[in-house]
Amino acid sequence: MTTRDILHETFSALTANKVRTSLTMLGIIIGISSVIVMVAIGQGAQGSIQANIQSLGSNLIEIFPGAQRSFGYSASAGRGNAQTLTPDDATAISTQVANIQDVSPEVSGRYQVTAKGTNTNTTITGITSAYAGVHNVQVNEGQFITDADGKNLSRIAVIGPTTASDLFATGTDPIGQTITIKGMPFNVVGVTVSKGSSGFNNQDDAVYIPLQDAQLFLLGKTTYLTTLSISATSPDVMTQVQNDITNLLLQRHNISDPTQADFNVLNQASIVSAASSVTGTFTILLGAVAGISLVVGGIGIMNMMLTTVTERTREIGLRKAIGAKRHDINTQFITEAVALTVIGGAIGVFLGWIISYTVTALGILQSSISTSSVLLAFGVSAVIGIVFGYYPARRASRLNPIEALRYE
Amino acid sequence: MIEVKNITKKYVNGDNETQALRGVSFTIKDGEFVAIMGPSGSGKSTLMHILGALDTPTSGTYHLDKHDVSKLSDDELADIRRNRIGFVFQSFNLLPRATALRNVMLPLIYAEMPEKERMKHAKAALESAGLDEDRYNHMSNQLSGGQVQRVAIARALVNNPALILADEPTGNLDSHTGDIVLGTFQRLNKEHQRTIILITHEREVAEHADRIIYIKDGLILEDGSGHERRIINDGKRKSGK
Numbered sequence: 001m002t003t004r005d006i007l008h009e010t011f012s013a014l015t016a017n018k019v020r021t022s023l024t025m026l027g028i029i030i031g032i033s034s035v036i037v038m039v040a041i042g043q044g045a046q047g048s049i050q051a052n053i054q055s056l057g058s059n060l061i062e063i064f065p066g067a068q069r070s071f072g073y074s075a076s077a078g079r080g081n082a083q084t085l086t087p088d089d090a091t092a093i094s095t096q097v098a099n100i101q102d103v104s105p106e107v108s109g110r111y112q113v114t115a116k117g118t119n120t121n122t123t124i125t126g127i128t129s130a131y132a133g134v135h136n137v138q139v140n141e142g143q144f145i146t147d148a149d150g151k152n153l154s155r156i157a158v159i160g161p162t163t164a165s166d167l168f169a170t171g172t173d174p175i176g177q178t179i180t181i182k183g184m185p186f187n188v189v190g191v192t193v194s195k196g197s198s199g200f201n202n203q204d205d206a207v208y209i210p211l212q213d214a215q216l217f218l219l220g221k222t223t224y225l226t227t228l229s230i231s232a233t234s235p236d237v238m239t240q241v242q243n244d245i246t247n248l249l250l251q252r253h254n255i256s257d258p259t260q261a262d263f264n265v266l267n268q269a270s271i272v273s274a275a276s277s278v279t280g281t282f283t284i285l286l287g288a289v290a291g292i293s294l295v296v297g298g299i300g301i302m303n304m305m306l307t308t309v310t311e312r313t314r315e316i317g318l319r320k321a322i323g324a325k326r327h328d329i330n331t332q333f334i335t336e337a338v339a340l341t342v343i344g345g346a347i348g349v350f351l352g353w354i355i356s357y358t359v360t361a362l363g364i365l366q367s368s369i370s371t372s373s374v375l376l377a378f379g380v381s382a383v384i385g386i387v388f389g390y391y392p393a394r395r396a397s398r399l400n401p402i403e404a405l406r407y408e
Numbered sequence: 409m410i411e412v413k414n415i416t417k418k419y420v421n422g423d424n425e426t427q428a429l430r431g432v433s434f435t436i437k438d439g440e441f442v443a444i445m446g447p448s449g450s451g452k453s454t455l456m457h458i459l460g461a462l463d464t465p466t467s468g469t470y471h472l473d474k475h476d477v478s479k480l481s482d483d484e485l486a487d488i489r490r491n492r493i494g495f496v497f498q499s500f501n502l503l504p505r506a507t508a509l510r511n512v513m514l515p516l517i518y519a520e521m522p523e524k525e526r527m528k529h530a531k532a533a534l535e536s537a538g539l540d541e542d543r544y545n546h547m548s549n550q551l552s553g554g555q556v557q558r559v560a561i562a563r564a565l566v567n568n569p570a571l572i573l574a575d576e577p578t579g580n581l582d583s584h585t586g587d588i589v590l591g592t593f594q595r596l597n598k599e600h601q602r603t604i605i606l607i608t609h610e611r612e613v614a615e616h617a618d619r620i621i622y623i624k625d626g627l628i629l630e631d632g633s634g635h636e637r638r639i640i641n642d643g644k645r646k647s648g649k
Binding site: 001002004005012016314315317318319320321322323324325326327328401402405 | 457460462463482483486487489490491495497499501503505506514515517518519520523563567
């Protein structure tokens with residue numbers, strides 16, 4: 001039989017019972033489209049979380065005081081209490097470690113912030129001018145904190161857009177307004193550009209004041225830092241920079257055993273990979289749930305093919321009587337099953353694409369369809385056709401022509 | 409040329425053994441029109457299955473055009489059926505959703521004949537079977553019983569077989585249509601020198617053939633032409649003509 005003949009036979013067989021064919025196909029359509037949508041949502045979530053982490057700053061390495069800890073313990077009370085990082089460490093790093101773009105010493109803590117009749121509890125970060133470059137922060141209006149502001153102990157603040165809307169009525173220009181932190185008035189000089197939530201903290205809900213102000217007024221004449229943020233010159237040198245910083249600080253703090261370090265160096269890549277592994281698991285979970293419906297669809301195909309083989313027993317007998325070999329019958333039924341799943345798969349991919357496009361367009365969830373998931377879906381549907389078509393086709397091809405012709 | 413020598417067929421079903429054929433021998437020359445006749449249970453269906461290469465005998469040999477068909481595998485039997493045998497069934501067995509032409513072309517599809525030639529052969533076969541040309545593109549479920557059987561005969565002819573096997577071809581037809589169909593077989597035999605074996609339980613139908621082989625209980629009882637039919641007692645020796 002030529003390919004053309006097989007396709008002709010398949011077409012006439014599938015169109016003979018359109019309702020049954022379309023219902024069976026529906027199983028595969030639902031299975032494939034849900035796999036496409038679920039994987040798209042998983043990958044979309046992964047993409048947006050990664051983008052948000054990247055927006056914290058590029059090639060970022062952060063050093064926290066306190067004992068060694070791994071990512072995921074951010075709620076640890078150790079942060080801010082341990083007094084092991086100093087501005088001198090910052091200077092040493094910037095002068096002695098190679099491939100460093102900028103070093104941003106920071107202190108931060110949560111305080112109650114009040115403005116005329118309103119108040120909010122937010123993160124106050126004491127920063128230098130380097131902060132903007134290291135963390136990709138830009139001012140939307142007004143100006144950013146300069147090094148001179150720190151030296152002069154100017155009581156100025158730059159606030160995030162969320163904090164601005166929390167504290168000031170809509171329509172009020174926050175710039176020039178006064179906010180009070182721990183009893184000290186600060187003059188708002190700028191509002192930052194919105195960056196959105198990273199999934200861990202909202203970067204738009206923040207107040208930035210000069211580092212020296214924070215050390216003096218909020219922490220009480222201390223010179224310690226709660227965070228040292230460092231940007232490396234390129235992603236390739238991250239490991240080198242991280243290792244060099246660790247060694248330098250161990251040496252400066254007179255610590256010989258690295259496990260006893262009184263600071264903790266985290267690089268952005270490890271944060272991204274930690275987040276990716278979470279969303280990756282999430283994607284696999286969603287895909288697996290959708291995959292179950294695909295298997296159910298495949299069983300539907302098998303069910304239909306078995307019914308078809310029984311119904312067409314006489315036809316199979318006749319085909320064998322006029323010279324069809326096992327192979328011919330086998331090919332014909334496998335092709336029918338594969339045609340069902342591949343056509344169903346194509347419709348499913350299209351439907352899945354429409355659903356995830358709609359979900360993204362309506363802003364319900366972020367989703368992204370990759371070519372690989374589309375190809376995979378097609379491959380999987382073809383394989384399902386072969387797997388679930390195999391048994392019925394084998395049964396058909398092994399029918400005894402005499403008994404098949406006698407079948408009522 | 410068909411040579412059947414001492415064929416037996418035994419069916420084993422659990423502890424039950426059924427001896428369907430007990431040693432059947434005969435020769436059919438090219439261009440003969442033979443009826444195999446017998447009551448139900450006589451073994452004539454079993455004989456037809458063996459002659460049609462649908463089944464193989466338990467013992468004995470069957471030569472079709474010098475090919476020993478008695479010991480072939482399933483796929484080799486399929487080859488024999490594809491190239492040398494045309495079937496006409498009592499219940500027609502046409503594909504209902506295909507046109508008359510498509511039905512006739514079906515054996516050629518399995519014989520892997522190029523598409524253009526198929527059409528030519530199918531039309532020629534339908535013409536010899538006597539179907540009106542305006543019916544060629546009708547779906548087979550829109551044809552009358554007589555027309556359907558002509559399509560089935562054309563399908564049996566189309567691969568130019570050494571042997572046409574007709575199993576109760578008039579069983580589902582009224583007597584008038586049945587006569588027309590039998591007339592078609594006679595014409596194909598006389599005008600086109602086709603070898604035809606007609607299996608039937610009705611003597612009236614069998615009379616259309618030139619020779620009748622009468623089977624009962626797995627043995628040949630009579631074998632001969634309408635005028636000089638010879639009674640065979642032991643069933644193991646073929647008749648002289």
